[in-house]
Amino acid sequence: MSNGQYLRYVALGDSQTEGVGDGDDVTGLRGFADRLAERIAAVSPEVRYANLAVRGRLASQVRAEQLGPALTLRPDVATVIAGVNDLLRPRFDPDETAAHVEAMFAALTGAGAHVATVTFPDIARIAPIARPVAPRIAALNDRIRLAAARHGVALAETSPHAAATDARLWAADRLHASPLGHDRISAALAHALGLPGSDDSWTRELGPDTAATVGAVRTAAAELRWAAGFLGPWLLRRLRGRSSGDGRAARRPELLPVGRPQVSS
Template sequence: MATTQQHPYARYVAIGDSQTEGLGDGDEEHGYRGWADRLAEILAAGHPDFTYANLAVRGRRTARIKAEQLGPALALKPDLVTVMAGMNDLVRPGFDVARVAADVEEMFTELTAAGARVATVTFPDIGRVSPLARRALPRVLDLNARIRAAADRHGVVVLDTFPHRITTDPRLWSNDRMHASPLGHARIAAGMADALGVAGQESWMSPLPPLAPVSVLGAVTAEARWFAGFMGPWMWRRVRGRSSGDGREAKRPALEAVIAAGHERA
């Protein structure tokens, strides 16, 4: 691992949903890595006593993240917490942006009051990732504005992904277009480290080489395959009132040492 600038963080806890759990960066058989694990690996190189817990569970909406993860996070007495929440609310009918933003701010309030440094993210223009999500742009803009305002009130670090076009490059997204790809998770981790002031991570915004052009037929075919393979099953779960996180628990509920990429001390 490359040398990382020393930093003050020794106890890092991540809370959130599937992105923080790491979906899109690994698999069910071998486990998921994800941007929070990758960030922990970066930070572990800059502190000899660094430990990390990940309480995120896929499918969780903001209110449930607050109800289920905030208390355990506080109990771990972290000096750094990342909060990524809101996307599972944003993509559903009846989205209440004021309620979601209030839940996020309540987490900011309690975590910062406990002495933790808190970091969060804004959401990219998801309509550039999936054309079917273009109508969600006003929701994204509204939620992002409220997240930024709440973060400003509480001194929370913000990784502002929306202004950067690279965040909607399809190569940073997995085939389901709902979760980051391994490259996307690596960029988020580097971006978060950069936002926290860890030197050497500025390249997270660097553009990728141009993509080869796609024919109209190819684009239509890709959309049909995506809808059948991913969007259709997602909608069917919603109709049945099911969640991908049903029966799931946090993958890393206790603070543990991180010694190398993807590996833990025994």
């Protein structure tokens, strides 16, 4: 690779990388990885792109299920974003989770790939009911920073920027990025990778949100509606030992030219 010219991009991860929140399962998902592939294609039109992500996967599962296939595809650039599903579990261990992420960093960079990742914003600023999770996010971010530094992984530091917790960048479930949010993530990763034409504009705050004036201060009723509509079903799946990714496969398991149809799961 030189001057941002990549030939094979492979994305590993969970629902965020799969593209949940940007499109749907009927019309198709897009997501930050598709958007990043498009940014790479603007520099290197011959690039091919695979997305191995599956929603609901823990970091250990991403490593066990996606790392081997990713290495087989011989990427020269890869994104690895995992750990959010872990930190939402009752028995979260930041060291164990980060160890799985670091193992993927080591294997991919060792195989010659340029790897990029992100730190996670504090979702408690979007969903106050999730405030107990904030220390977990900080702990995981600290370990991701150290692992990225050890392996020369490009790091997009989304967590320090106020724009990252603007409600307009998040889907209604407050767990996944909206289309605008996915676009910001792709811009952050492009900037971290040093793609020509990328800059730090993704860090800047959005203008005033006039539509949000009435709901600027979230009420207890709004939090309860969110908990009933999104958090409750998520917790129920956990109690039943189920995942949103059960029965799903990667939507784009092979390297294809950017813009080619994805594989339905």
